[in-house]
Amino acid sequence: MSRNSIDFSKNPYYQLFLKQRSQQFKIGNMPYSQRIKQLKKLKTAIEVTYRDRIIEALHKDLNKPKVEAELTEIYPIISEIKFAKSNLRQWMRKQKVDTPMSMLGSSSYYIYEPKGVCLIISPWNFPFNxxxxxxxxxIAAGNAVIIKPSEMTPNSSALMAEIVANVFSEDEVALLEGEVEASTQLLQLPFNHIFFTGSPSVGKIVMSAAAKHLASVTLELGGKSPTVIDNTANIDKAAKRIVWGKFMNAGQICVSPDYVLIDESIKERFIKACRKWIEQYFTNTPKTSDSYARIVTQKHFERLQSHLDDAKSLNAKVDVGGEVEADSKYIAPTIISDVNQEAKLLNEEIFGPILPIVTYKTLDEAIAYINSKERPLALYIYSSSKRNTKQIIRNTRAGGTCINNSVIHYANHNLPFGGVNNSGIGKSHGFYGFKAFSNQRAVVKQHTYGINELLFPPYTSFKEKLAKLTIKWF
Structure with a gap:
């Protein structure tokens, strides 16, 4: 059944979709200068006009500290715009490629053309970013866009709707608020591309909906990102960086270290170092710290509390933290060891401020443990051994990896960002984001008589010989 034969008339968002679809070629044919103008308007809105209100909205929704709001929400958007402005002209140029001798008389190139009308479904943990x-x-790729942000951060979503309405016309970019039903209805429409950030379980729903229209997808998912620490690592530096990466935004980060795999001989020293850095970052009473966020909703708080209680019921040891307070949706930065392999903490993505410690005797044992689980969005390695580092990278699979640090690969726009299999499909950021929203269109131009015309029918014995020569030499 073609998309035109499906009745979308009862879908509340179909008219908006049609409005954007009718403008897709006008938008797609915007020159470099016009796309840059749009990006500049968005940059001014984020960096200047709405900056204070963005910080305020994030504090209301997540108790996000101002510095974290600046560095993890505002800065990534501004740097993404700057990077696109610096490189967009080159990205939009036709890219010439070689043409084989068998196609003598022609030239070849490809262009990045817009996919058309795109849907962006964004999450709650970093709503603006x-x-x-x-x-x-x-926008850089020349698309019309409908955005559906998360309903779990209502202050941020409402402000983003205001920003989009003031920066763009509705037939270019529109933002729709609403509950899960709004996403369900949007996913029924025949978008050309869907960009989704969220959990693997919802990613499967998005991919299934996209398949009905053969729409392409970029899925930025998550999973259990491991952190391996071997016995050559600088333990204090490892603890410093892991504690920072794990407890930023109260652990609600898709690339957060989900669990630590550590050589059993250095486990206690690592826990002691983590305790030191937790106190240094958030004081010995993180609940009163202005540098520590909160869990987004009561539902997520209860899920995390249940996971913690489950681990403790299976005789896990809480080494640091463990305090919870339901009224404020507070869970202390928590380090937990001796966790039973059946515990939920070791079998479900945590997405919160609880860090389980798993020990190993040999590096092969650690690698086998990682490979027993789904492929992660990120894998972190703390080691002074090039041999060990190489062994881990060669024998595991992950969306991205940092060596002797955590999370920071996300900030490099020269790198592709994304997962693999259960942790995602497709890449984003910088050129890779532009490419995700573009179709790589191949073009061959015939200039003179084509040598391939010698092989047109009728097929004679001479042409049989010529075909064999073509296979052999070209």
């Missing part, structure tokens, strides 16, 4: 970051790529 993970909404406007993909939007920058979609």
């Amino acid at each position: 993970l909404t406007f970051g993909p939007l920058v790529s979609a």
Whole structure:
């Protein structure tokens, strides 16, 4: 059944979709200068006009500290825009490629053309960053866009709706608020591309909906990102960086270290170092710290509390933290060891401020443990041994990896960002984001008589010989 034969008339968002689809070639044919103008308007809105209100909205929704709001929400958007502005002219140029001798008389190139009308479904943990970051790529690539942000961060979503309405016309970019039903209805429409950030379970729903229209997808998912620490690592530096990467945004980060795999001989020293850095970052009472966020909703708080209680019921040892307070949705930065392999903490993505410690005797044992689980979005290695580092990278698979640090690969726009299999499909950021929202269109131009015409029918014995020579020499 073609998309035109499906009745979308009862879908509340179909008219908006049609409005954007009718403008897709006008938008797609915007020159470099016009796309840059749009990006500049968005940059001014984020960096200047709405900056204070963005910080305020994030504090209301997540108790996000101002510095974290600046560095993990505003900065990534601005840097993404700057990077696109510096490189967009080159990305938009036709890219010439070689043409084989068998096609003598022609030339070849490819262009990046817009996919058309795109849907961005963004999450709650970094609402501005993970909404406007993909939007920058979609605009740079020349698309019309409908955005559906998370309903779990209502203050941020409402402000983003205001920003989009003031920066763009509705037939270019529109943002729709609403509950899960709004996403369900949007996913029924025949978008040309869907960019989704969220959990693997919802990613499967998005991919299934996209398949009905053969729409392409970029899925930025998550999973259990491991951190391997071997006995050559600088333990204090490892603890410093892991504690920072794990407990930023109260652990609600898709690339957060989900669990630590550590050589059993250095486990206690590592836990002691983690305790030191937790106190240094958040004081010995993190609940009163202005540098520590909160869990987004009561539902997520209860899920994390249940996981913690489950681990303790299976005789896990809480080494640091463990305090919870339901009224404020507070869970202390928590380090937990001796966790039973059946515990939920070791079998479900945590997405919160609880860090389980798993020990190993040999590096092969650690690698086998990682490979027993789904392929992660990120894998972190703390080691002074090039041999060990190489062994881990060669014998595991992950969306991205940092060596002797955590999380920071996300910030390099020269690198592709994304997962593999269960942790995602497709890449984003910088050129890779532009490419995600583009179709790589191949073009061959015939200039003179084509040598291949010698092989047109009728097929004679001479042409049989010529075909054999073509196979052999060209």
